[in-house]
Amino acid sequence: MREFAYEAQPMRVVLRPGASVTATPGEAERLGLRRLLVVSGARGADTARAVxxxxxxxxxxxxxxxxxxxxVEVADRAVEVARxxxxxGCVAVGGGSAIGLGKVIALRTGMPVIAVPSTYSGSEMTPVWGLTEHGAKRTGRDPSVLPRSVVYDPELTLSLPVGLSVTSGINAxxxxxxxxxxxxxxxxxSLMxxxxxxAMTGALTGVAADPRDLDARGRALYGAWLCGAALGATTMGLHHKLCHVLGGTFxxxxxxxxxxxxxxxLAYNASAAPEAMAALGRALDSxxxxxxxxxxxxxxxAPRSLAELGLREADLTVAAHAATGQAYANPRPISEEGVLGVLRSAYAGDRP
Structure with missing residues (x-):
């Protein structure tokens, strides 16, 4: 018998075309919210204006x-504006940056958040928040930042470029x-x-073939929901720690x-997580x-090397040291030498 504990997240999810404008007002009313600040990034301002x-x-x-x-300075300013x-309450419209900002507003003020995602990051399904200060990104978990409602609208993602759709989906x-x-x-x-x-990998193939395929866009949002919910219920390991270091520091x-x-x-952890690799292999038919x-x-x-993203080879040692500076859960033991090996492979971009 497998022993476990599972806690369901208190959240309502709506997925349908046009929901960003047809469902969001109703979600706000259901939550009793009457004075909502809409937050977004500059690129998503037109969509946010429609909401x-x-x-x-x-x-x-x-x-x-x-x-x-x-x-942190962006977060400080947003909290000032909200107050x-x-x-x-807050309606976060856009990708992970907008939803991340909405979460920090919730963390500092206690305001509930409604998320209207326009990418596939899955951040809207997790109680994880993040802030970057002095070149370091710190994250935490707090149930107060979990959006109360998530409104998935496939129409919002029709204009998402294929390249960003793919990387956002693989992020999920x-x-x-x-x-x-x-x-x-x-x-x-594990089922989720x-x-x-x-769902996500199949949908991405459809999106790449026809970016205006509303069904593929909807399946990608469905996949993002499940992937994000899985992360929201569990503990992050080496992969997320490395990405937080690479993003926050560099x-x-x-x-x-x-x-x-x-x-x-995944290649680093494969030998220590055979059941997980088998499940992921079934999902990928490989x-x-x-x-x-x-x-x-x-x-x-999509890009396949850290060199393509602008990282310098000299940065790899710094990143490996930062990623091993504190303990975190991972199926295979973490060492600075092992992490540096992962980073060197990712820097070169050769087949893992």
């Missing part, structure tokens, strides 16, 4: 200053992969993770970094999950 307009008099402002990895507007697969070998995994989480990886782009690192982190993900990235035009 703000749909909220009508319940919207007290649009704050379009979210940035990647949530710099000055007398907001009683990374959540599922680490959930499969997490020490606090459970049978239900395997199905999420299967400013590498979030989704692209996850896409590059994932096959190599007996070599790390290799299958590496091939998928290349086939769909």
């Amino acid at each position: 703000a307009d749909a909220l009508g008099g319940a919207c007290v402002g649009l704050h379009a200053e979210a940035r990647m990895h949530v710099p 000055a507007a007398g907001a009683d 697969v990374a959540h599922a992969a680490e959930a499969l070998y997490a020490p606090d995994a459970s049978p239900l989480v 993770a395997e199905e999420g990886a299967r 400013g590498l782009p979030h989704a692209e970094t996850h896409t590059v690192v994932l096959p190599y982190a 007996d070599d999950a790390p290799g299958a993900l590496w091939e998928l990235s290349g086939r769909l035009g």
